[in-house]
Amino acid sequence: MRTRNLLFLYVQRVRTHPLQELLALLGIAIGVALMFAVLVANASVTGSVEQLMRGTTGRAQLQVTARDEHGFDAAIARRIADAPGVRAAAPVVDVRTTLTGRGGSARTVDLIGGDARLVSLGGSLLRELVSPHIHLSDAIALPSPLAGELGVHGGDTVRITSGAQVRTVTVATLLDNDQLGALVDSPIALAPLAYAQVLAGLGDRYTRVLVEAQPGRLAQARAALDRIAADRLNVARADHEAQLLRRAAAPNDQSTALFAAISALVGLLFAFNAMLLTVPERRRFIADLRLEGLGDLTVVRLVLFDALVLGLAASLVGLLLGDLLSRDAFHATPGYLSYAFAVGDQRIVSPTAVLLAAAGGLAATFIAALRPLSDLLSRRPLDDAYREEDERTDAAVVPRRWLPLAGSLLVAAATGVLLTAPHATIVGIGLLVGAMLLLIPGLLTTGLRGVDLVSRHLRSPLLVIAVGELRASTTRAIALAATGALAVFGSVAVEGSHFDLQRGLDTDAHAFNHRADLWIAPSGAANELATVSFRPPPAAARIASLPGVRAVHVYRGGFLDVNDRRVWVVAPSREDRRPLLPSQLLHGDLTTANARLHGHGWVGLSRALAHGLSVGDRVTLPTPRPLRLRLAAILTNLGWSSGAVLMNADDFSRGWGSNDAGALQVLLDPGVSATAAAARVRALLGAQQGLAVETAAQREQRFRASTRQGLGRLTQIARLVLVAAALALAAALGGVVWSRRPRLASLKLSGFGDGDVWRALMLESAIVLAIGCSIGALFGLYGQFMLTRWLSDSTGFPTAYAPAWTLALSTFAGITLVAVAIAALPGFAAARVSPAATPVED
Amino acid sequence: MTLLSLDGVTKRYARGFREVEALAGIELDVEAGDFVAIWGGSRSGKTTLLRIAAGIEPPDGGRVVFDGHDLGTLARKARARLLLTDIGCVWQTGRITRGLSVLDHVALPRFKERSHAQARREAHDVLERVGVAQCAHARWHELSDGERTRVALAHALIRRPRLLLADEPTANLNMIEREQVLGVLRSVAEEAGVAIVMTAPDAPNLLQSHRLMALDAGRLIKPRSEQRGTLIDFPGSRPASGQASRGR
Amino acid sequence: MLELRAVSKAFAGPDGETIRAVDRVSLTVAAGELVALYGPSGSGKSTLLFLAAGIAQPDAGAVLFDGHDLASLSRRAAARHRRTELGFVFQSTRLVPGLSAIDNAALKLMAEGATRTEARRRVAPLLERLGVVARAEHRATQLSRGERHRVALARALSNDPRLVLADEPTGSLDSQRSQEVLALLAEVCRERAIAVVLVTHDPAGAAVADRVQRLRDGRLTETTGAVAPVAAPQLR
Known part of the structure; x- marks a missing residue:
């Protein structure tokens, strides 16, 4: 058959059943949209940092970085430039600062300073700095969106806080898309090299040197750099920052990948549900054509053509929807990752995301369209298709007996993975989903049998009709149940585990922040973890003599790059006798560990850092002044995905070679109001805008808010999947009910009224969804257990596991009720069909 | 006592571009225990007549009175109830509940x-x-046409209706099955006092009924002398016997 | 042209017993001949038709078309055979509801690879011959039952088959329309020397046949002459 004729027939079919085709299209489109939006949201986090990097590093392959904010000597930079194998070297100042605009709005940005040497390396970002058009000797340049957020225009001033120093600087220019390209959404401020050094308080020091090696002499250059760094500086690849971020974002990545997979499956099921409406008619049509002598190949072409047209259209719609979704719904800053990385607001749409999502949509359509093709394989092909629709036993092509067996095996396999290979738990979850889907047909049959038994004791013909209808259309019932199950599963497993994580983080946040009643630390949203050091002002010495103040401790902390991780270093004052909390301990004895940490030369490492080590082993940390320590205990990662290090403040001092503080911890006498005390401290310190004085409760509140924000994307995705599931279920139910009107007319002929028929339809929907969603809830609870185990054991997060019964129950009830409620409307209209509307013969 | 009364019933349909009068002034009275057979060609409006009698379709003119109630004035719900309790129907396109x-x-x-x-x-x-007890657990597609009709009959009879409307119940049946069905109908009319109105495409189907009439061009044509138990004025009919033969 | 040699076909019944749908049936049909297989429902008539078409394979015996055993054909060859030599008419007309009458009739030709325009051109005369050309552009759902059967007939004849297999082609029509459609079938097929195997339980179908064979419990009984139709009662 010619392709034009195939198209003609397709168009005719769509004209005849436009609603069904539209539902099929919508179903697939929703799945594609979800998948796409999730993938884009995921890529944007890491992608923005990568973009920034490429903008700065240009052709450089290596970099030498300081291990703290104090940078290193200009002399070292000269030595690097002269090293053998080095073709070009450019010094960079790269520090995290906070900008405060008029009205008090603040953003944490990366202040980047460079000169002509950097530009000649090819980094597009700083081209503007040496452009003849812009004079920037003592001013900074900002991207327009950032300036807008701060409420500043070209020529205005902003306050820049670096460490605890506050300065006022002029914003000379605003840079747009034309000048910055995609980097216009990055949180950066540009300044000439010399000025940046001033702003950062570095004198004539730099924080980073980018190095381009001579062709073929990369190894030699690296070796030379290692010698120069002499274990005081870090030598790494130029794209190291992105690697660190990828490591930090890994858990986030994996859960988003999980969601993307679930969305894809959900989309597939939506499509399948919708396609089911059109399948009987399609099979008859094909059977007729085959009878007339249509070859097998042409049948395949026909089916695939249909699938292709629908799939392409649906994927396109889905991508558009997904684009909207990722713009509006997922536009949330990634929260906690921005403490350590300059994560921007860019929405990065990678070709991979587009291809994956579109491929998913096409795959869904093709799989759903396969049913008519299965007729080609059956043994009695042609006369089979001539049975009436109801007469044909709706038996699947594949025998059903082995499904429960296979499902149980998969559950066992998933459990096996959980027990023996916990780092591959995501795979285990995939196995669990597979098991759930395989077990649904069997569980559905059992469930229906149960309802049937119940119906025998009730005087309800409606229940009998509902069960009969479900039994007669098993494929559709399974598809509906599976959709509900999948949506509930995804929600319960991921959200439940998310809550466990949140509880663990909250507990830690509480413990961490309540080490003291008041915290004095550099202000700025990025300093949640008190990682920015500062020299306490002279006035601080008088805090201890304020009324109500019992003691003032010096707390230290920061970030440290260890291999491919940017770890969080926590160094409480030695006067804190219990630096390690019970909830943080994984291996070792608490009392001994605390005693050791109180002394000198001991450290606690999180599980990922302590890989292969046992308590008592020696470790060397790549601090600015390398520290040789012994392992006191193995901890959770304290909520920081890359890992954590715990030591006392004195050891920190030694390692970083400075007496700067991370924060001043103020302990009050019992009964003293923290708020009042804070006010007194603020008054004492005067107009030190660089420092913030907060009560423990305020800090904890901020902490909780930002972790929630960071993890909030998971909740957003979970809710979207649920909403989409409920809507698509309702659409599927509605479509089925509407196409069933001739059969409903027959029921009317038997004497059932409008209300009876409507109630029977609602019963049917409710039964199948209730069974499906409850299966999803049960499996979801197991999934939650697996995910939380993975979070705590594999990645070392602090978690507090509690089976999410309430969540399971509410999700189960929510989806079922909402879908049935929405489907009640078309159901009501369909139930009013006149008994005279009997099916047309032929 | 007149159970069903069609009084000047008319019904018009749009067919293609024309409007056709399917039923033109039907007058029919049926009493309990009557077995009425109406025959007519396709498009003669037989099915429409039955649907109007059952209250499923409203007539364009005239009225239908069942058991003293004008079906046109009854609420939807009440009419539906009638189908459940008092009126049993056997339709051509009947199928089993899924x-x-x-x-x-x-x-x-x-x-x-x-x-x-x-x-x-x-x-x-x-x-x-009705003679199909063996079909109780069979599947619909395994049943022969005759068995299907009788199952539909059972579905109608179980509610102990006072009026049974059957649309071409003998279509697609061989002779033996036809006799069986007609026999059941007859015995139901006589033993249970059910009023029966059935339609058929041609006359040989109707020899067991009490009253035979034709539907032609929308009008009911009754034989000149309508006597119970006899068929006269029709070629090929049996000689008048005055006896109602037992069905089955 | 068509020869069935002692073909038998049995199925497993719902309770596991063997149902002999066709039991050692032998039948020959010559070109242009109209053979009616007359018997009650469930006597294996449809199975016999499927065997004659080569769609189902017999358990025993052979089906020969022009001397070639249909069982020896590959799937592709069998499909081609159906495409070029056979035409089917069924009780339910199987028209595509969304297509017009002429598009429905042209469907078979389109399936073979003709363009839509050409296919429509080729079936237009057929529709005229069958008296439904005035309704050619109406959608299948708007046609009366009789008209639908004629369109189905046009479709069956559209590829100039040599053999038409008709399974209860008028089952749902009343006797008058039935007779009309069957008469038309017989007429047109005689004009074009198309052989017809007609399966029916309607005496009108037997009336138009050259030869009537009774089928009962899967077996052919002896040939009878044409069965006289029952005259419709006269109205005064």
Whole structure:
């Protein structure tokens, strides 16, 4: 058959059943949209940092970085430039600062300073700095969106806080898309090299040197750099920052990948549900054509053509929807990752995301369209298709007996993975989903049998009709149940585990922040973890003599790059006798560990850092002044995905070679109001805008808010999947009910009224969804257990596991009720069909 | 007592671009225990007549009175109730309720009033009455046309209707099956006092009925002398015997 | 042209017993001949038709078309055989509801690879011959039952088959329309020397046949002459 004729027939079919085709299209489109939006949201986090990097590093392959904010000597930079194998070297100042605009709005940005040497390396970002058009000797340049957020225009001033120093600087220019390209959404401020050094308080020091090696002499250059760094500086690849971020974002990545997979499956099921409406008619049509002598190949072409047209259209719609979704719904800053990385607001749409999502949509359509093709394989092909629709036993092509067996095996396999290979738990979850889907047909049959038994004791013909209808259309019932199950599963497993994580983080946040009643630390949203050091002002010495103040401790902390991780270093004052909390301990004895940490030369490492080590082993940390320590205990990662290090403040001092503080911890006498005390401290310190004085409760509140924000994307995705599931279920139910009107007319002929028929339809929907969603809830609870185990054991997060019964129950009830409620409307209209509307013969 | 009365019933249809009068002033009175047979060609409006009599379709003119109630004035719900309790129908395009066995399908109208087990027992009895007890657990597509018609009959009879409307119940049946169905109808009319109105495409189907009339061009044509138990003025009819023969 | 040699076909019944749908049937049909297989429902008539078409394979015996055993054909060859030599008419007309009458009739030709325009051109005369050309552009759902059957007939004849297999082609029509359609079938097929195997339980179908064979429990009984139709009662 010619392709034009195939198209003609397709168009005719769509004209005849436009609603069904539209539902099929919508179903697939929703799945594609979800998948796409999730993938884009995921890529944007890491992608923005990568973009920034490429903008700065240009052709450089290596970099030498300081291990703290104090940078290193200009002399070292000269030595690097002269090293053998080095073709070009450019010094960079790269520090995290906070900008405060008029009205008090603040953003944490990366202040980047460079000169002509950097530009000649090819980094597009700083081209503007040496452009003849812009004079920037003592001013900074900002991207327009950032300036807008701060409420500043070209020529205005902003306050820049670096460490605890506050300065006022002029914003000379605003840079747009034309000048910055995609980097216009990055949180950066540009300044000439010399000025940046001033702003950062570095004198004539730099924080980073980018190095381009001579062709073929990369190894030699690296070796030379290692010698120069002499274990005081870090030598790494130029794209190291992105690697660190990828490591930090890994858990986030994996859960988003999980969601993307679930969305894809959900989309597939939506499509399948919708396609089911059109399948009987399609099979008859094909059977007729085959009878007339249509070859097998042409049948395949026909089916695939249909699938292709629908799939392409649906994927396109889905991508558009997904684009909207990722713009509006997922536009949330990634929260906690921005403490350590300059994560921007860019929405990065990678070709991979587009291809994956579109491929998913096409795959869904093709799989759903396969049913008519299965007729080609059956043994009695042609006369089979001539049975009436109801007469044909709706038996699947594949025998059903082995499904429960296979499902149980998969559950066992998933459990096996959980027990023996916990780092591959995501795979285990995939196995669990597979098991759930395989077990649904069997569980559905059992469930229906149960309802049937119940119906025998009730005087309800409606229940009998509902069960009969479900039994007669098993494929559709399974598809509906599976959709509900999948949506509930995804929600319960991921959200439940998310809550466990949140509880663990909250507990830690509480413990961490309540080490003291008041915290004095550099202000700025990025300093949640008190990682920015500062020299306490002279006035601080008088805090201890304020009324109500019992003691003032010096707390230290920061970030440290260890291999491919940017770890969080926590160094409480030695006067804190219990630096390690019970909830943080994984291996070792608490009392001994605390005693050791109180002394000198001991450290606690999180599980990922302590890989292969046992308590008592020696470790060397790549601090600015390398520290040789012994392992006191193995901890959770304290909520920081890359890992954590715990030591006392004195050891920190030694390692970083400075007496700067991370924060001043103020302990009050019992009964003293923290708020009042804070006010007194603020008054004492005067107009030190660089420092913030907060009560423990305020800090904890901020902490909780930002972790929630960071993890909030998971909740957003979970809710979207649920909403989409409920809507698509309702659409599927509605479509089925509407196409069933001739059969409903027959029921009317038997004497059932409008209300009876409507109630029977609602019963049917409710039964199948209730069974499906409850299966999803049960499996979801197991999934939650697996995910939380993975979070705590594999990645070392602090978690507090509690089976999410309430969540399971509410999700189960929510989806079922909402879908049935929405489907009640078309159901009501369909139930009013006149008994005279009997099916047309032929 | 007149159970069903069609009084000047008319019905018009749009067919293509024309408007056709399917029924033009039908007058019909049916009493309890009557077995009325109406024959007519296709498009003669037979099915429409039955649907109007059942209250499923409203007539364009005239009225339908069942058991003293004007169907036109009854509410939707009340009309539906009639189909459940008083009027049994056997249609041409009848199918089984999806997913149910034959037995449950027949028992369905009784599930509200009776317990499950009781309803099924009643269904079994009715199936036996119409001679298809062996079909109780068969699948619909395994049944022959004659068996299907009789199952539909059982589905109608289980509700102990006072009026039974059957649309071409003998279509697609061979001679033996035809006789069986007609016999059942006849015995139901005579023993249970059910009023029966059935339609058929041609005359040989109708020899067991009491009253025979034709539907032609929308009008009911009754034989000149309409005497119970005899058929006169029709070629090929049996000689007047005055005896009603027992069915089955 | 068509020869069935002692073909038998049995199925497994719902309770596991063997149902002999066709039991050692022998039948020959010559070109242009109209053979009616007359018997009650369930006597294996449809199975016999499927065997004659080569769609189902017999358990025993052979089906020969022009001397070639249909069982020896590959799937592709069998499909081609159906495409070029056979035409089917069924009780339910199987028209595509969304297509017009002429598009429905042209469907078979389109399936073979003709363009839509050409296919429509080729079936237009057929529709005229069958008296439904005035309704050619109406959608199948708007046609009366009789008209639908004629369109189905046009479709069956559209590829100039040599053999038409008709399974209860008028089952749902009343006797008058039935007779009309069957008469038309017989007429047109005689004009074009198309052989017809007609399966029916309607005496009108037997009336138009050259030869009537009774089928009962899967077996052919002896040939009878044409069966006289029952005259419709006269109205005064």
